[in-house]
Amino acid sequence: EVQLVESGGGLVKPGGSLRLSCAASGFTFSNYSMNWVRQAPGKGLEWVSSISDSSIYIYSADSVKGRFTISRDNAKNSLFLQMNSLRAEDTAVYYCTGVSIAAGYNWFDPWGQGVLVTVSS
């Protein structure tokens, strides 16, 4: 069964740091580009960051550039998001997602169940 399981969320004070992890199973993780997508409470989806299968290409949203770092460990089938200098507006459910490709098109699949990050004093 294809599965992505996020961990590492929780309550953190403004200015603090947190590291999210995503454990992949049921598919060849090293063949997939991966992403983090977040969703603030009651709001829409926001793409956060992407990393290619071999970590050569990394992209991040302007809202997190310089504060968040995406990385992966293919030997451990794991994706990470190091979040520094956290702000109240980073409060959200963070989803780990893969990139599926067919016929020249791609889309985000699979998805994890999400992990809540709350930034509050």
Added chain:
Amino acid sequence: DIQLTQSPSFLSASVGDRVTITCRASQGISSYLAWYQQKPGKAPKVLIYGASTLQSGVPSRFSGSGSGTEFTLTISSLQPEDFATYYCQQLDSYPITFGQGTRLEIK
């Protein structure tokens, strides 16, 4: 950045209705568009990719069309399990962006 504008933002409909959601891109994105369904407390689920290709396992009452800057998601006959929020997403270029969502509720 490519902006995606969905309309309507909210839709009230009945079981059996045909509904259409529109997604407009601020610049051309060819067919690099996907549609997702999200239910409360759950992760999004892809319905359509490449603007018009139905993801495996998705009921055929869902269909997508369009290219360039205007796209539509159509549900031909609403079922109770279809009441959810729908998002379009462009994968033409970074930053990847999503529409603001269309919340579909039971009338």
